[in-house]
Structures are given as structure tokens and as C-alpha cells.
Amino acid sequence: MLRVAVPNKGALSEAAMEILKEAGYLQRRDRKELVLVDEENGVEFFYLRPKDVAIYVGQGIIDLGITGRDLFDDAQVTTGAEEVMGLGFGRATFRLAAPQGRFTSEQDLAGKRIATTYDGLLEGWFAQQQIPVEVVHLDGAVESAVRLGVADAIADVVETGNTLKAAGMETFGTPILESEAILISATGERSSVGDQNGADRLIRRLQGVLTARHYVMMEYDVRRTDLDAVTAVTPGLESPTISSLADENWVAVRSMVPAKKTNQLMDELYELGARAILVTSIKASRV
Ligand SMILES: Nc1ncnc2c1ncn2[C@@H]1O[C@H](COP(=O)(O)OP(=O)(O)OP(=O)(O)O)[C@@H](O)[C@H]1O
Numbered sequence: 001m002l003r004v005a006v007p008n009k010g011a012l013s014e015a016a017m018e019i020l021k022e023a024g025y026l027q028r029r030d031r032k033e034l035v036l037v038d039e040e041n042g043v044e045f046f047y048l049r050p051k052d053v054a055i056y057v058g059q060g061i062i063d064l065g066i067t068g069r070d071l072f073d074d075a076q077v078t079t080g081a082e083e084v085m086g087l088g089f090g091r092a093t094f095r096l097a098a099p100q101g102r103f104t105s106e107q108d109l110a111g112k113r114i115a116t117t118y119d120g121l122l123e124g125w126f127a128q129q130q131i132p133v134e135v136v137h138l139d140g141a142v143e144s145a146v147r148l149g150v151a152d153a154i155a156d157v158v159e160t161g162n163t164l165k166a167a168g169m170e171t172f173g174t175p176i177l178e179s180e181a182i183l184i185s186a187t188g189e190r191s192s193v194g195d196q197n198g199a200d201r202l203i204r205r206l207q208g209v210l211t212a213r214h215y216v217m218m219e220y221d222v223r224r225t226d227l228d229a230v231t232a233v234t235p236g237l238e239s240p241t242i243s244s245l246a247d248e249n250w251v252a253v254r255s256m257v258p259a260k261k262t263n264q265l266m267d268e269l270y271e272l273g274a275r276a277i278l279v280t281s282i283k284a285s286r287v
């Protein structure tokens with residue numbers, strides 16, 4: 001049976017369970033449940049701390065897992081696990097911060113103390129930058145570290161920036177990592193071929209959910225003579241569907257387009273002669 005790790009709490013937990021539900025998998029109803037067997041799909045879900053997901057997958061104990069890219073980097077599992085795909089939620093940037101006006105670049109931190117809960121990630125990054133710093137490990141609430149005198153700067157996850165602002169701090173220097181929830185996979189020998197099939201199916205299902213979330217179906221009528229111009233604007237994923245109409249000078253076009261660009265594309269198509277432009281959302285997909 002395929003084994004999949006899901007964050008049991010924290011910023012990624014709800015959205016991770018939601019995407020798996022949307023992909024047709026059973027998810028736990030009770031927050032205290034640690035394991036859930038989805039017999040129908042042949043998957044066993046393990047609810048683990050998001051920080052620990054990389055450890056289990058890296059050792060091949062669990063086949064696939066959902067975690068944050070920053071957490072995966074921090075765990076420093078350099079062999080045994082790899083990122084399969086970004087999942088589009090839990091977006092945040094891992095950044096340096098300090099009281100307003102104190103530093104302008106990471107170079108200013110040579111010889112300084114930096115507090116973080118992500119010491120693996122931070123030490124790796126500063127080593128790469130060849131800037132010698134002292135990393136101070138804390139378990140949370142790192143925004144207080146400078147005021148309380150345990151560090152000169154901090155490195156933490158920034159989403160809205162509200163937490164930093166409330167603490168009188170600002171970000172500075174190069175953003176260290178753009179994070180989001182990711183699917184990771186064990187890269188070692190899998191126990192059985194059945195697992196590999198199940199893993200491939202789960203990956204395809206998640207890709208299908210992401211496509212359904214990020215694309216819409218656009219349909220319109222256009223004169224045959226304008227067809228090349230409009231299909232260049234909406235090329236679709238593979239190629240647009242062209243159907244004939246009763247009036248043989250006109251055709252109907254169907255194409256998937258990024259949801260974010262819906263209005264911009266409708267404007268462009270209209271200007272190129274397309275009419276009766278309709279947009280519908282995609283409930284599910286397999287691409
Ligand atoms: N506003 C946010 N705050 C914290 N983490 C966030 C936020 N937005 C996205 N994330 C992502 O969520 C993951 C951290 O999850 P989580 O909050 O469970 O960890 P944690 O803060 O270490 O745990 P906890 O707060 O339960 O001790 C990281 O991948 C991080 O990038």
C-alpha cells in the first residue's frame with residue numbers, strides 16, 4: 001500500500017487535506033487521528049509534523065509527503081527524497097529581518113548572531129554566500145530575539161509581513177527562499193511496483209486538481225479568416241478544439257486558458273473578431 005505523509009497541524013495542514021480530498025482521497029475527520037487507511041485508493045495516510053515529513057520520506061519509510069519547500073531544505077535530506085511539484089498553497093518567503101534601519105544587506109551580518117527556527121536552511125545559505133555568521137536556534141517567536149538581546153538579526157517565514165511590522169522590524173537583503181507547499185517523493189528503491197503505480201496516480205491526480213484550479217475553459221466563435229490570429233492567443237494545453245458551425249464562414253473554438261488571464265484574453269479575442277466568448281470553470285481534470 002502506498003504511504004503518504006500529510007502535515008498534522010500548522011499553516012499547511014488544512015490546505016494539504018483539502019487538495020487530497022479534491023483529488024478523491026479519504027481524509028481524516030478527527031484531528032487526533034494519526035493514520036488513516038483509504039482502502040479504495042490503496043493509500044495509507046500518516047499525519048506527521050510538517051518538519052518531520054522530509055525525514056520519513058528521505059529514509060524511504062514513507063513514499064510521498066506534503067511539506068514546505070523551506071522545511072524540506074531545512075531538514076537537509078540531500079539524498080533519498082526529492083521535490084516532485086509545487087502545490088500552489090502555503091506560499092511564503094524566507095527572509096532576513098532586523099529592527100528598522102539597522103542593516104541593508106546580508107554582507108552586514110558577517111560575524112553577527114542570527115536567530116531562526118530554520119537553522120539548517122540558514123547555515124546552508126550563509127555558507128553558500130561565504131559570509132561567516134553565528135546561527136542561534138530558537139523554537140518560535142523569533143521576532144523577540146533581537147529586542148531580548150539573544151541575536152542581532154533574525155531569519156523567518158514572511159507571509160503578510162504583519163508579524164514583523166508589529167515587532168518594529170523590516171526585511172533586508174536577498175530573499176533566501178521562495179517557499180510553498182510541495183510534494184516530495186522517496187527516490188530510493190520502492191517496495192513494490194504497485195506502490196509506484198499508486199504514486200504515479202496520486203501525482204497525476206494532484207496535477208489534475210492544480211490544473212482545474214488554475215485554468216478555465218474558454219469558448220468562442222470566430223470567422224475562419226481570423227482563426228490563426230485568435231488561436232495564437234489561446235493555444236490551449238495541447239491544441240485548441242475547432243468545430244464547424246452552421247454558417248461555414250465561422251468556427252467555434254474551445255481552449256483551456258490560465259484563470260488569472262481570463263479578462264485580458266477576452267478583451268484581446270474580442271478585438272481580434274471573436275464573438276460569443278464564454279468562460280466556464282473546470283471541476284476536475286486529468287492532463
Ligand atoms: N504565515 C505563515 N506562517 C508560518 N508558516 C507559513 C505561513 N505561510 C506559509 N507557511 C509555511 O508553512 C510551513 C510552516 O508550517 P507550520 O506553521 O506548521 O510550522 P511551524 O511554524 O514550525 O509550526 P508551529 O507554529 O506549529 O510550531 C512552512 O513551509 C512555511 O513556509
Ligand SMILES: O=P(O)(O)OC[C@H]1O[C@H](OP(=O)(O)OP(=O)(O)O)[C@H](O)[C@@H]1O
Binds near residue numbers: 141156
Ligand atoms: O508575515 P506574517 O503573515 O505575519 O506571517 C509570518 C509569521 O507567522 C509564523 O509564525 P507562527 O504564527 O507560526 O508562530 P511561530 O513563530 O511560533 O511558529 C512565522 O514564524 C512568522 O512569525
Ligand SMILES: [Mg+2]
Binds near residue numbers: 010
Ligand atoms: Mg508556526
